[in-house]
Amino acid sequence: MSISKDIDKFVEKVIETSLEELVSERFGRYSKYIIQDRALPDARDGLKPVQRRILYAMQQLGMLHNKPYKKSARIAGEVMGKYHPHGDSSIYEAMVRLSQDFKMRVPLIDMHGNNGSIDGDSAAAMRYTEARLSKAAEALLADIDKRTVPFVPNFDDEELEPVVLPAKFPNLLVNGATGISAGYATKIPPHNLREVVSATIAYLANDQITSKEICEIIKGPDFPTGGIVQGHSGIISALETGSGKVVIRAKTSVEEVSKSQDRIIVTEIPYEVNKADLVKSIDVLRIDKKIDDITEIRDESDKDGLRIAIDLRKGADAQFILSYLFKSTDLQVSYNYNMVAILNHRPVLVGALPILKAYVDHQKDVITNRSNFELAKASKRQHIVDGLIKMVSVVDEIIKIIRGSQNKQSAKENIMSAFGFSDLQAEAIVTLQLYRLSNTDIQALQNENEGLTDRIKELEHILSSENALRRVIKRELVEISELLGDDRKSEIEAEIENIKIDSKDLISEEKVMVGITKEGYVKRASTRSFQASQTVGLKTDDALIFERELNTLDTLLIFTNLGN
Numbered sequence: 001m002s003i004s005k006d007i008d009k010f011v012e013k014v015i016e017t018s019l020e021e022l023v024s025e026r027f028g029r030y031s032k033y034i035i036q037d038r039a040l041p042d043a044r045d046g047l048k049p050v051q052r053r054i055l056y057a058m059q060q061l062g063m064l065h066n067k068p069y070k071k072s073a074r075i076a077g078e079v080m081g082k083y084h085p086h087g088d089s090s091i092y093e094a095m096v097r098l099s100q101d102f103k104m105r106v107p108l109i110d111m112h113g114n115n116g117s118i119d120g121d122s123a124a125a126m127r128y129t130e131a132r133l134s135k136a137a138e139a140l141l142a143d144i145d146k147r148t149v150p151f152v153p154n155f156d157d158e159e160l161e162p163v164v165l166p167a168k169f170p171n172l173l174v175n176g177a178t179g180i181s182a183g184y185a186t187k188i189p190p191h192n193l194r195e196v197v198s199a200t201i202a203y204l205a206n207d208q209i210t211s212k213e214i215c216e217i218i219k220g221p222d223f224p225t226g227g228i229v230q231g232h233s234g235i236i237s238a239l240e241t242g243s244g245k246v247v248i249r250a251k252t253s254v255e256e257v258s259k260s261q262d263r264i265i266v267t268e269i270p271y272e273v274n275k276a277d278l279v280k281s282i283d284v285l286r287i288d289k290k291i292d293d294i295t296e297i298r299d300e301s302d303k304d305g306l307r308i309a310i311d312l313r314k315g316a317d318a319q320f321i322l323s324y325l326f327k328s329t330d331l332q333v334s335y336n337y338n339m340v341a342i343l344n345h346r347p348v349l350v351g352a353l354p355i356l357k358a359y360v361d362h363q364k365d366v367i368t369n370r371s372n373f374e375l376a377k378a379s380k381r382q383h384i385v386d387g388l389i390k391m392v393s394v395v396d397e398i399i400k401i402i403r404g405s406q407n408k409q410s411a412k413e414n415i416m417s418a419f420g421f422s423d424l425q426a427e428a429i430v431t432l433q434l435y436r437l438s439n440t441d442i443q444a445l446q447n448e449n450e451g452l453t454d455r456i457k458e459l460e461h462i463l464s465s466e467n468a469l470r471r472v473i474k475r476e477l478v479e480i481s482e483l484l485g486d487d488r489k490s491e492i493e494a495e496i497e498n499i500k501i502d503s504k505d506l507i508s509e510e511k512v513m514v515g516i517t518k519e520g521y522v523k524r525a526s527t528r529s530f531q532a533s534q535t536v537g538l539k540t541d542d543a544l545i546f547e548r549e550l551n552t553l554d555t556l557l558i559f560t561n562l563g564n
Contacts, residue, residue, distance in 0.1 A: 030182070039181035041188075043341040043348075043355055044362040045140060045165040046172030048179065050094045053083040055108060056162055058133050059141045069112045069130035076126055082159045088126070095131060096123045103272070104175050105190035105224050106484060108137040118225070118269075118306070119276035136484050139168040146373040148366045166366045169480045170196050170359045172341060173218075173352065184347045186340040189221035189271070194485035197477045203356045204470050211240040214352050220246070220492045221335070225306075226268035227251055232494040234337075239352040242339035247496045250331040254318045257311070262318040266308035266331065268489075273330045275299065279308060281329045290328070292508040293321055313508070327499045363473045368463065375459040380424070382452040387425025388432070388445055394419060395437060398429065507552050514556065516546040522558070 041048050047055070057079045063070055072095060076088040084091055097103050099111035102118045113129035116122060123129065133141070143166050151160040176190040199217040203209055220235040229235070231246040238244030251268035269275060279299050286294040293316035300307040310325075312318060326332040340349050343358055350358075391398055398415060405411035412426040421429065435441070462468045513530040515523045519542045527549065538544070550556065 039179040040184060040186055040340060040342050040347055041172055041177040041179070042164055043172055043343045043350060043358040045167040046170070046175060046177065046341075047140075047165065048094075048177070050079075050084050050086075050091060051098060051108075052165055053079050053161060054091065054095055054098065055133065055137050055141060055165065056144070057083060058109075058131070058137075059144070063132040065110060065133055065135050065138060067132060069110075069132050072111070072126040072129045072131050075131060083154050083161050085155055092123075092126045095126075098137075099131065102224050105222060106136045106171075106174055106193060107134055108140070108175070110134045118274070120274040136169075139480055139484065140165045140171060142166055142168050143366070143370050146370045148369045148373070164362070166370075167359070167362065168476055169193060169484070170200055170356065172355055172359075176221075177341070181347075184340050185338055187336065187338040188341070189335060189337065190223060191218055191220075192222035192485075192488045194481050195219060195222070195488070197481040197485065199352065200356055200359065200477055201474050203353070203360060204474055207357070207360075209353075211351060211353055212236070214356070215239050218352060219488070221248075221271075221490060222488050223248065223271040223490045225271050225273075226489040226491075227270050228491045228493055229335075230493045230496045232492070234496075235492070238337035238339065242337065242349040242351045244337045246335050246337075248333050248335050248490075249326060251491070252322060252331075254322075258314075261314045262312050262316065264310040264312065264318055264322060264325075266310070267306060269306065269308075270330060270333045271335070273333060275301070275306065275308070278330050282310065282325060282331075285325075285328065291321065291324055293317075323499050324501055327501055360473065364469060367469060367472050371459045371462045375456060375463070378452050378456050378459065382449060382456065383422065384424055384428045385445055385449045385452065387421050388428060389442075389449060390419070390421075390425075391429050391432075392437070392442055392445075402430065510552050511549055512552055514546075514548060514550050515544050516558065518543045518545050520560075520562075 038049065045052065054075065058075055061070065061075070061078060072092060075095065076091045079091050080088050095109055096111070096115050099107055099109040099115045101107050109131050110133065111129055111131045114124035115129060144162060148166045150163045152163055154161050172188065173191045173196045174193050176188040177186055179186050195218045199214050202213070202217055215236050218239060220229050228249040228251055229246050230249060234244040234246040248270035250266050250270060253265045253267070255263045255265055257263050269278060279297060282294070283297050285291050286297065293313045294310055295313055296311040298309045300309050312321060339351065340347055341355070343350060343354065397418070401414045401418060402411045405414050408430055411430050412423070415421055415426045415429060416423065462472055511527045513525050513527060517523070517538060519539060
């Protein structure tokens with residue numbers, strides 16, 4: 001039998017196609033997957049898929065904020081095995097970031113152990129750290145068990161996972177996002193939760209609100225590391241269009257060490273700046289004599305907060321040195337907004353208004369679904385309670401019927417035929433414990449029935465009234481703001497300061513001896529050193545042709561006819 005015939009046994013159909021078409025189609029599918037399911041956040045809950053899967057898995061494991069911590073390795077294994085088969089290291093890295101209070105404005109995971117540092121230190125291995133959900137994460141997951149959001153099968157069709165979380169606050173604006181995908185990148189800064197909630201409530205009250213009005217409520221980014229944000233025009237541009245530029249500057253102060261000596265203190269640094277690298281870069285400037293007036297730099301950070309001390313020479317101009325450091329180091333950095341998020345299954349550059357609209361529309365769906373779920377549950381319970389209350393008036397007959405029945409099913413059928421109870425009511429009656437027939441419990445049933453009637457009316461009103469729906473969203477947002485909100489950490493300054501440095505200002509003024517030799521060497525020595533030796537070191541057969549006392553700020557012009 002020929003080889004071709006053997007192959008025909010296994011190959012049902014061979015599709016001939018060009019390499020260009022095949023690569024294009026495969027890369028297109030890959031790009032779509034990377035964009036939608038890996039690197040970019042959803043505008044509704046502000047989460048990337050791996051983050052959403054981590055939070056959902058932790059909730060399913062019962063790892064709530066008031067429960068004991070569990071090993072991070074357990075969580076990573078659960079997420080990888082059920083929802084995210086892309087390696088435990090990427091899952092753990094995402095977990096660590098969600099727990100870092102210098103990266104997240106409102107951390108979503110409470111991690112016990114070494115979860116990295118602002119100095120760029122790596123977190124401890126997942127077998128050493130433990131974690132649980134924060135209160136904020138629980139707010140994102142609230143009511144997920146009430147059919148509030150759609151679920152889809154996981155990668156192996158054995159589990160279900162949520163497409164989006166219910167999200168009781170606009171997490172995309174509150175915690176921001178960064179990510180790079182195929183052809184797209186996103187960079188959204190964190191904002192203050194109270195301001196974002198206030199803006200959402202303003203949008204609820206008036207969906208024709210303008211971006212300018214939103215900018216009056218959301219003052220600008222609010223970074224977990226604090227700092228000073230400069231550039232109001234960049235903030236407005238970003239909130240309107242999704243693209244803009246601001247400058248983030250460290251928060252500093254000047255301490256007086258002695259009468260003529262100062263010390264610069266840094267207490268807040270720009271977002272995502274590595275503190276250890278920052279201290280090193282300033283020290284390199286000192287060592288390389290790029291700036292003479294810094295004598296020492298120390299990182300004095302401790303459990304009470306960040307503190308970098310920069311000691312200056314006597315008589316040094318602290319404000320000038322600060323300006324130089326802002327210009328030359330990461331004490332001041334630019335932040336370029338690129339607010340790209342998944343909106344209606346597509347990556348879109350969005351401003352604040354589209355994000356708020358997507359969030360509010362999502363909340364309407366969530367609360368509508370929740371209300372339908374609770375209405376069905378309340379109606380079912382009221383139907384049972386009605387049956388139990390009705391049973392009380394004929395309890396003796398029912399007991400007689402039950403005693404005369406052969407089994408539970410027979411008792412149910414006899415009760416239903418004798419008194420017209422439904423199957424649900426009959427089931428509740430035959431499983432009722434006898435102590436529930438006391439006067440106290442009968443009154444409790446009547447009270448429960450009244451409460452259920454009120455609750456059903458309330459839910460029906462929410463489902464039939466847009467205004468009632470909006471009031472529920474507003475009430476829950478206010479509750480979250482009171483629970484999780486805090487004061488702004490970053491200051492906002494309207495204008496970006498234009499720093500100009502005169503190179504002469506970097507030179508300490510002092511008298512020096514300058515000499516030029518016959519061999520073409522230029523030598524400089526302090527007057528104290530020269531007076532001590534009264535000589536300038538020269539090579540054999542070399543001699544001085546110029547020697548004079550000058551100031552370090554003087555300009556010396558040297559001409560020669562021996563140049564090439």
